[in-house]
Amino acid sequence: MAGAILENLSGRKLLVLVSILIISQIICFLIGGLIAPNPSSADIALASKCFDAGNYTDKWFYPRGQGKCHLLTQDDMKQTHLANQIVFAFQLPLPRDNLILDYSRWQQNLIGVLQFDIEYHKESEMAEKTTVTIDAKLAYRDKGDKDTDWKYYASSREQRTLECTIKEKKEGYYYSCSIVPIFELGSLHHDYYLLDLRLPVDDNTNMNSGLGQIVDIWLVAINQNGGFTKVWLSLKTIFFPVIVGIMVWFWNRVHQLNRPPALLEQMLLFLGCSLTVLNLPLEYLTLAFDMPYMSLIGDIRQGVFYASLLSFWLVFAGEHLMENEDHNTLRAYWKHLSAVVIGCISLFVFDVCERGVQLSNPFYSIWVTSVGTNLALTFIIMAGISAGIYFLFLSYMIWKVFNNISTKRASLPSMSGARRLHYEGVIYRFKFLMLATLLCAAMTVVGFILGQVSEGRWKWDEDIELEYTSAFFSGVYGMWNIYIFALIVLYSPSHKQWPQDGMEQHISTLNQQSMNEEIEFSRLPTEPSEISSLTSFARKTAMD
Template sequence: MGAVIEELSNRKLFYILALFGIIQTSFFLFGALFSPEPTSFMNYLMTTCSDSNPDVPSWHQIRPNGCKKIDQLKGYTPLTENVRDIVFVAQMPHERDNIKIMYSPWFQFMLGMLDFTIAYNENHLLDPEIEIQLEVRMGYKSIEDTNGQWIEYHNLNITRTLKCSIDEHKKVNGEHYNCEPIDLFELSATIHPFYLLNIRFPRSDKACNLNALAPNCKLPLFEELTATEIHQNGGFTQIWLWLKCIVFPFMGYANYWYTQRINYLNRSKYLVEKAIQALGISMLILDIPIEILTFITKWPILLFIGDFRQGLFYVVLFVFWLIFAGEHLFENGAGNTLRNYWINLTLIGTASFGFLIYEMAERGLQLWNPFHSIWATKNGSWWAHVLLTISSIATILYLIFLTYKVVLVWATVKRKREAQLYSSNPARKLKVESIIFRFKFLMVFTIVCAFVTIATYFLKQIGEIILHEDHTDGETAYETSWTTGFLTFAFGMWNLYVLLLLAMYAPSHKYYGEASILMSDITHSMDNFNGGQNGALITLLKDSNE
């Protein structure tokens, strides 16, 4: 049987592509005009409280008042030698116009950061990098326990690296250092409506006199401590969930239909057909709206599962592009096996393995300890840099090889078409030219999809940088709405691209009467054109009665 893309009339193909173009535009406009920005944040100027009995566990809160407030740290005399009586408090979320607001499972995740305000003092210079130790206690309340006691969520000591700098012209007493915010925690699910943070910075003057590198000995007196909480917008989650609920049934049926078509063939599957099938399944897995589970379960693993699904789709997509381009370069059926792509597959495997190990070491461990960070120690930071650098280099090399293969495919098709196909009769020439044009169109679509995928990846990295910036107000940049539009555009393009492959490269049920005459005339030419039955383009040119 021939493929659908071969037997589809130009008019029907035009209608299908026009419909896909309208749907693709709708994805972008839907995200840009109706969806809010992906994330929001709240700043909390942490309240400083005095604990008269720090050795007895107790909660310090703001609402209702459960804090003996310290107005100025500069004039405060610690009650204990290790200054554990000083507690920094953040109660999340804020009240708004005396109305209690709460976190929702729609927020999906919560990222916490700390920002230090430290004044320059020529008598106590601050090192560019210092390790600080924090005693962190996090509690939560449910809606039913609004007026009750806080329930302890986590209680542990953590170490972080504080990086601060100051311009030469600002080295005057009273000016402030520019300190990078430090990551505090990341919750993989917002399963509770209210949270409370109690943070202490223990330090012993006696220990500091004996060892200047003892915990917090190099941490100067700071004026303010600000906690920044970042979460996914509930409105963005709703839009994303609706899109998945809409496309999931279509993708599921397309996978079923494609599988049925290739199972009807009285031959083994070609490698490119297996790759398309794997791509369709990975897209289907990515489209599963598992976000619904956040409303019926308290599993914190859903965010990690989401990242794993995204990574799986990227891997299968990269492998498919490799096979799709490479299957048109091998002669005599030599390319119909993964062994011929071992170099490129090694690059994909290296990049994927590096990103997977990093994800497991960072977000995987945060399932049990949300205050864990691979960047907290020098060794962890070094390994993180090594993993990400190796993975990035492998990804760049893969893209270079892929670009080279795409250019080579175009040159090969052009050369062999001019050498062999143009010497054929008009009927055959018209047929083959039409198929080659459609193949080139799909290659262009593949290249566009590749660039959009790469742009989406870098956009995500830029978004991570923005999340770690020092936000000073609740305003959101205008560009973020268009960022949402680009994310929905990329999601729509992935689905449409996979749907197009499943629909156009499935074996057709049609038999046209002239196929036997036409193919008997060109069988020999086609065998020479691209060496065997495994190539995707040759699949389109094979006898429909086969």
């Protein structure tokens, strides 16, 4: 009788395989913890106040290098008539230890948020919520260019909502204001960037009339660390050919059987394909080409993988419940899978609404209005709640599987010794695999929630202090590959058959009752779609 490798692999070989997989998982955690730096870093830059004597809208103002702008003093800033002639300039990256630094394409992306320092004055008291109008221009230049050779990247007039509070209204005290997202670049293709901001004042339209006395503007520039990108791409480069090779081996073994592929085998292939797409190290192309859409592509790839992984777990648990007669089709799981698909589509639409628009306008953000912020927070909170509910539901399904199999084990004492030992070994192995599935699901849900919080906390301005480590991200990513690799191997069709000579000798030593039971067992009809003797055993006892 042939089944899955999980059932027919010897205990020694299975121990060696599991040991190798566990060691690989530990290595993934150690690589992230000992080799990779933090996934992202934040640099804080103070705006240089440049004086624009002629209000030249096409001129670039920068604080360092040949042709730098005329810098204003703090006393100059107090002259309100200069408001339309002040340009807040940020030249990135900042020099360090008198060394001129440049961005690396390994750093992948760049996000900018603003922090305003506003001094309280009785004659210019601010409201708790103030609409700020910002004229923003972004430029770039590369190594070898002249200091004056700034090239246009993007510009836009944006409105942001600034929320400011003050504990004690006294002259010289500062407001505590919320951060303001200003831009997001999906690629970091150039060496140097320049951000010029203006806060235009128009008495006729009351534009920026309620801002108060702005002392300074800070820019927090967040980018992915190049060292983390190198480690991440190294993992992708290693896992990509391994998963492709094991998929080819798996599907070749399936097609050697005299039956069509079972639903679980098809789901394993789909899961392996989505992981292969995720593993494909497309990020190498960003080292040669400017690909601002790479962040959107990365989100889509990860979304497809999440959808396939969540769907597979539902089918994997459902196939071992044996409650539906039509167990080998997706029709039995349409309710479960539709919920996963709707959730993933919702997140995809939300992502396109922001990252898609940012391809043409990097200053756009869905978080800039109250409606957009509430909508975005609703999506993220609902996604987190849905992930938690999904995990609870999957845990419930796995609990039902354990109960179902425990009920079926009641028939084991009536079997012969060989048959009973066979099924007991299969059940123990299956329970271990289901517990590993539950652990993988828990880590995936936690990683998803932390990823959403990590990305959004700079945008919704909540004081959330969480330690994100490279070890966790690389460990979870390695866990996905190792777990799916193990599933494909262990649920591949086994070509091992029970030896007929040995079986005849075993049967001859049994009494007549036991011999009749073995003969009956060998003649049990097996559905051509089943891939393991565990499902055959459970379904037979369910019919009995």
